[in-house]
Amino acid sequence: xxxxxxxxxxxxxxxxxxxxxxxxxxxxxxxxxxxxxxxxxxxxxxxxxxxxxxxxxxxxxxxxxxxxxxxxxxxxxxxxxxxxxxxxxxxxxxxxxxxxxxxxxxxxxxxxxxxxxxxxxxxxxxxxxxxxxxxxxxxxxxxxxxxxxxxxxxxxxxxxxxxxxxxxxxxxxxxxxxxxxxxxxxxxxxxxxxxxxxxxxxxxxxxxxxxxxxxxxxxxxxxxxxxxxxxxxxxxxxxxxxxxxxxxxxxxxxxxxxxxxxxxxxxxxxxxxxxxxxxxxxxxxxxxxxxxxxxxxxxxxxxxxxxxxxxxxxxxxxxxxxxxxxxxxxxxxxxxxxxxxxx
Numbered sequence: 001x002x003x004x005x006x007x008x009x010x011x012x013x014x015x016x017x018x019x020x021x022x023x024x025x026x027x028x029x030x031x032x033x034x035x036x037x038x039x040x041x042x043x044x045x046x047x048x049x050x051x052x053x054x055x056x057x058x059x060x061x062x063x064x065x066x067x068x069x070x071x072x073x074x075x076x077x078x079x080x081x082x083x084x085x086x087x088x089x090x091x092x093x094x095x096x097x098x099x100x101x102x103x104x105x106x107x108x109x110x111x112x113x114x115x116x117x118x119x120x121x122x123x124x125x126x127x128x129x130x131x132x133x134x135x136x137x138x139x140x141x142x143x144x145x146x147x148x149x150x151x152x153x154x155x156x157x158x159x160x161x162x163x164x165x166x167x168x169x170x171x172x173x174x175x176x177x178x179x180x181x182x183x184x185x186x187x188x189x190x191x192x193x194x195x196x197x198x199x200x201x202x203x204x205x206x207x208x209x210x211x212x213x214x215x216x217x218x219x220x221x222x223x224x225x226x227x228x229x230x231x232x233x234x235x236x237x238x239x240x241x242x243x244x245x246x247x248x249x250x251x252x253x254x255x256x257x258x259x260x261x262x263x264x265x266x267x268x269x270x271x272x273x274x275x276x277x278x279x280x281x282x283x284x285x286x287x288x289x290x291x292x293x294x295x296x297x298x299x300x301x302x303x304x305x306x307x308x309x310x311x312x313x314x315x316x317x318x319x320x321x322x323x324x325x326x327x328x329x330x331x332x333x334x335x336x337x338x339x340x341x342x343x
Contacts, residue, residue: 021043048136077109262334
């Protein structure tokens with residue numbers, strides 16, 4: 001190859017290379033709604049950690065598979081490390097921690113570095129660490145996380161608008177929900193229209209057109225479950241054509257949103273591995289996983305995975321029988337077909 005020629009990396013290749021980095025950053029700024037600028041710093045510090053010892057090379061990939069509670073806790077510890085780096089004088093930093101009633105310990109960081117990194121060690125190496133963090137910021141984070149930042153900003157704006165709308169409408173005694181459209185935020189209010197609570201009436205805001213598909217998608221999303229359970233609702237189907245239409249309520253059988261997974265004999269896989277993989281790849285879509293087909297001290301050979309919404313099934317099943325590789329182990333997924341026993 002000509003030494004003067006350049007190699008162009010596509011956006012898809014860049015995103016694929018930084019798959020786990022992007023997954024973790026997305027959880028920080030979208031799922032956990034942490035500050036975007038601060039989350040950039042958290043990622044640069046973690047990328048720095050991956051370079052200081054061979055056993056830390058996959059730190060972010062391992063970290064990304066953990067629960068949101070744990071991710072949030074560790075991110076807070078990293079923020080403490082970053083705060084330490086901002087102080088010229090270490091005793092002044094310790095005084096700041098005490099005044100803020102914050103712990104001077106970073107147990108996860110210290111443990112994962114096998115006792116090497118403490119706050120005093122971080123402060124003593126602050127110039128080198130800050131230099132490395134700046135490199136990761138310009139070489140990795142700004143390029144690999146750009147689209148996630150845009151999505152996070154849009155998401156935060158939608159959440160803020162939703163909360164403001166609900167607050168305003170609650171003052172009027174209206175039970176309200178906010179539908180997130182692609183180009184605008186549509187609002188509509190709910191009230192019961194008959195005694196048996198099987199039908200609700202929706203009215204829409206003028207100037208904010210909304211489609212049947214958008215309404216259906218909203219009520220089947222996981223973030224609406226709590227609101228809808230109060231009405232005894234699990235899904236909606238339209239029963240009219242005008243802009244102010246009646247909607248009848250029916251329950252969606254859980255079987256329709258259940259995936260059947262089979263595993264390879266001799267390659268045991270845990271429920272936690274399955275949950276972590278699908279959550280990391282597709283987001284918070286798994287409602288429950290039931291492992292089965294194993295006796296005492298035997299390997300589990302299959303599982304059923306219940307999704308939060310039937311609309312997520314096509315994401316998992318790109319074919320009738322879709323193959324996944326979880327930690328080097330083959331897993332096959334297909335639509336769950338329940339057996340009906342005669343009474």
